[in-house]
Amino acid sequence: MRVEIWSDIACPWCYVGKARFEKALAAFPHRDEVEVVHRSFELDPGRAKDDVQPVITMLTGKYGMSEAQAEAGEDNLGAQAAAEGLPYRTRGRDHGSTFDMHRLLHLAREQGRQTELLDLLYRANFAEERSVYNDDERLVELAGAAGLDADAARRVLADPEAYADGVRADEREAAELGATGVPFFVLDRTYGVSGAQPAEVFARALRQAWGERPTPKPVGGGSGAADGQDGGEACGPDGCAVPRH
């Protein structure tokens, strides 16, 4: 079974939701047969790389909140994170473009290090003092810590088109699936879970999707199930079919 998770590094609910999902997954009996893929979603896709500002300033400017409202929101999110055992700095965090981080997450997927890198990016963004925005060397450091080749990470960051199509394809797919916000979880393309739901909801979704894994319908000659005898040109335990023409 495959679980795809659309999220953004700058999204507090994605940080919290990942922990809640992982709690459910750890208790799921078929966890070893579940593959998790992280997909890209930018909450602020138009932001330029060098346009970095404090989160509170962004919240008051972009959404017209008062400073007190913005701070109360951060306090609330910090409490939710803490409830999952996640560190969260409610003051002094930055906001900026996450496009380069998503490009690195695509490189990391190819190298089997995606969830490791995402964890480190979340941790750096939500809990550490040094900003992750507009700082290539910081990202190279985090990529290295996640087990990626540092030179490969540096090359990706130096070329703004590297993996850019992959990021955009993920975002297009999110739109096609009807997701306008994140986190958004899709199980075997059959069930969707929207938002940082409680772990029990993820547990239920895992059970339902597992129980209803789809059976592929056959296309072309044969029975759909391959066999060496009548399923077309195939090899099976009884040898390879001889061409019929």
Place this chain on the structure above:
Amino acid sequence: MRVEIWSDIACPWCYVGKARFEKALAAFPHRDEVEVVHRSFELDPGRAKDDVQPVITMLTGKYGMSEAQAEAGEDNLGAQAAAEGLPYRTRGRDHGSTFDMHRLLHLAREQGRQTELLDLLYRANFAEERSVYNDDERLVELAGAAGLDADAARRVLADPEAYADGVRADEREAAELGATGVPFFVLDRTYGVSGAQPAEVFARALRQAWGERPTPKPVGGGSGAADGQDGGEACGPDGCAVPRH
């Protein structure tokens, strides 16, 4: 969209079928949004690593063919391969265990080099004089040529349990999907294509599966489609939902 292909390195129809599928994929307008995953299937899972014999000997011994029948079968397969532009030695090939090659293909998947390694393994098995069986250094060489880290490949080969569970999980899943032979193609878990069908059949399967990509059903609170307003604890273009408790 995701296409999973169950196959064995020792399966001539898998070698031919991969080429036919790739012809269809190259002409498919949404090819950049198609991810291909190669899954493990052993035609001869009980064979010991050091039990290597000529293909013709295996065919006469295991399936009770006459030598002339076995040779005619190989000639036929060679002609089918040639029709796809693939080299094929109809005499002098070996047969043996492919378990270690499947373990390496799992490593290669993690490193984003799976299709490259599979192509080289097919080529080595079907077209080159030196045997690929029971020869770790030959496999390390091929892994290196496919862009894998040679030391990582050597470590996997030295540890018979490395990725063994992954190989077995693929094989269990093939059985659950009803496949008793290969190649077996599954598109988005919705459509199945059995055997080395003509490229037109793959083209049709790609179109059908693309046109009927499933829409995930929602689990838990919210609408299934995530949004910042009423889809639960999510962040969207209008900010992050404030906790309701």
